Amino acid sequence: xxxxxxxxxxxxxxxxxxxxxxxxxxxxxxxxxxxxxxxxxxxxxxxxxxxxxxxxxxxxxxxxxxxxxxxxxxxxxxxxxxxxxxxxxxxxxxxxxxxxxxxxxxxxxxxxxxxxxxxxxxxxxxxxxxxxxxxxxxxxxxxxxxxxxxxxxxxxxxxxxxxxxxxxx
Numbered sequence: 001x002x003x004x005x006x007x008x009x010x011x012x013x014x015x016x017x018x019x020x021x022x023x024x025x026x027x028x029x030x031x032x033x034x035x036x037x038x039x040x041x042x043x044x045x046x047x048x049x050x051x052x053x054x055x056x057x058x059x060x061x062x063x064x065x066x067x068x069x070x071x072x073x074x075x076x077x078x079x080x081x082x083x084x085x086x087x088x089x090x091x092x093x094x095x096x097x098x099x100x101x102x103x104x105x106x107x108x109x110x111x112x113x114x115x116x117x118x119x120x121x122x123x124x125x126x127x128x129x130x131x132x133x134x135x136x137x138x139x140x141x142x143x144x145x146x147x148x149x150x151x152x153x154x155x156x157x158x159x160x161x162x163x164x165x166x167x168x169x
Contacts, residue, residue, distance in 0.1 A: 007088050020038045029077075033075040038069075041082055043089060046082060053108050057158050058111050059157060060116075061115070064162070070161060071163035110123070110134055113149075131148050
């Protein structure tokens with residue numbers, strides 16, 4: 001049986017973004033693309049974009065997808081792969097932390113929220129850990145509908161397009 005890859009190995013896997021010009025009906029992103037093309041990013045590209053977030057800046061997964069779509073000049077970024085790659089980046093950052101690497105060098109995955117400003121229970125350590133990381137940057141998460149959310153997340157979005165902070169390949 002093959003050894004399971006670590007998140008760091010997935011991140012460094014060499015996968016490159018690619019464009020899907022004809023999205024099959026019923027596929028994730030089909031309706032949203034409205035006949036346009038969709039980018040399937042890469043773990044490294046998602047990681048690079050999230051690394052550009054400054055302390056106190058917050059985005060949603062939808063904001064991240066929009067930045068990827070603008071970066072590749074397509075209608076949408078794949079909702080499924082983007083979420084998976086974001087989770088890989090978060091897990092890789094936590095692997096680095098467990099190896100003793102400097103926290104300042106890690107991908108700030110805790111700055112990415114779900115739609116509506118909700119914290120993500122699928123991130124490493126769950127919502128409590130994400131809330132603690134946000135609190136260390138002066139961001140407060142409060143209970144909302146049985147979950148934790150950041151109420152002022154919209155005012156904390158970056159003023160520029162996140163994709164402009166990353167040079168094109």
